[in-house]
Amino acid sequence: MTAIENTVISVTGGRDYNVTIGRGMIADAANPRGQFSEALGAGVNKVLIIHPPTLGAIAAELREALSGEREVLLAEVPDAEAGKRMEVAQFCWQVLGQADFTRSDAVIGLGGGALTDLAGFVAATWLRGVRLVHVPSTVLGMVDASVGGKTGINTNEGKNLVGAFYAPHAVLCDLDVLADLPRNELLAGFAEIVKCGFIAVPEILDILEANVAIATDPQSSQFRRLIELSIGLKARVVSEDFMEQGEREILNYGHTLGHAIEHAERYKWRHGAAISIGMVFAAELSRMTQNLPDEVVDRHRRIFESLTLPTGYPRGRWDTLLATMKRDKKARGSMLRFVVLSAEGKTSILNVPDTSILFTAYQEIAT
Template structure:
């Protein structure tokens, strides 16, 4: 954790670095390559002020920088917005050697990455996540995509970026609840792989819940390192990478039920408690570990329950979860802290019983 920047390598067929710290935008020109001429800077509308220095850094390096605003949040991840970007890329005359820079939260980087993956069958993308959730989850791993009415992230592509720049100063203006939402993915990394994350949060939950907390960079770096190690070994979610979906089966169902107006991290927090209860009822996880889920998540301001009457709707939504195989529902569960496993085809009574522990 020493030095001005932390650097995490994501290995694979197309390796890249995730750079974490203050002043990391200086590395942007070096990631765009010497063949690019035009750079499309896709940014959330509300981040025009942050996108400006990104465009300036690109322009100073001799590229033609074009700021392309898109709607804030999940409203960006729609087919119409994606088609609009394709038209704008065509208008800029973007070729296969040109590049896309995605600036914003996870929704924006998901969209920008998919636009890059699909334009001319793939152009380079550099991602500049500006939220905690974007830094530790969406921007790392090469998964890109959009939502459709039938579900979240059902249309997309694997497209590893040329690099990811996590400018920690961008976290300072995040609303408290949005920052807490990102902490859900940090805590998830602690439960599935790195218990030191949990210890840091438990030792100082108030500090963990602040962007200027004493361990912010370490928490971000540790969460990124967990994801990097997993996706380096399994880019296309053929096995190991599934553990990153801990809590996400119920979470995605909640998001769909809420028409994607529910914070992703809040849904993941509830989903992790549900998965923990499922594992406990299946005889695989101790009650103390389940209660640790609730305690850690509550300590940083995250929810651990959802509407009791929502189960029929949530169960129907889970049927088309991406982790399902045919008619078999699959869950990532824990056999202990940092001991992830899978639960396939659980009994319907077990599923409902676990939800009763979460419903309120």
């Protein structure tokens, strides 16, 4: 299958690059006029493909397709958040160093959101920056992690506390790679799509509510539309605020509590499961502080439940979650900050000096 009918979304700020959405790009990787050749550009002599064990066969296929005038190496790293550790980054640096990678060479991040975070961090820090191409293999990776230039690894103190802003040179979203994605992982990725719907793009919510089974079918036109709408929103926001000094903060809707839940679960939960709870919490907080209508809060729960994503968390975990949120990178001194809604598509930042209101909102999602 060849790549046809590609959608190209441009991203500016930090570095101008394109996000290409289509099918057959990996199968067409050997084509000297294909998307991979264009993404890597001329003058790249060495390529390191960083990938998780589950994508070993695709990584090997890419390696064979891209080899020729280039030397292509593979670096297999742990899957999901287990790969976002300093020891794993050091392993990748070691591979780059032993193969004498220079600034004219490239890193390809092939995998989900955690993998592209790691690969981006490795590319950003090796020789202070080498060429980077993302090939996201999950819904989450396509609509969120691979676009925007946020890279990072986790520490014992929290998620993404060590990282850098480093824009990729290209992002290739091959929808065919989603064919074998486990259903629960595919649905977890929809949490970030739902987020885009509530903060800015109501069409997303309408598509999901019209027929969630069709909307979550990777072969459907509705599925592709949701991917394109979500990437389009993120491209617009990060183009205007690459370093997250203003509008880009809206993309953190639900993430402050969500990241704390991921930390509490030792990163064994899927990101989308934690973020869905975080968004219901943010909606409850918005109802208390911004008069967000009840029907919008209820719509959060209804949509997440239709995606079989969780909407509550144990009552006795609050103190642990609060301690983690206080270390969140979005906090300012002792002031916690939350993205809140006054209506669908109307966001603002809530500074919280008194955590009692947070505790009250948490009781609304506590199980």
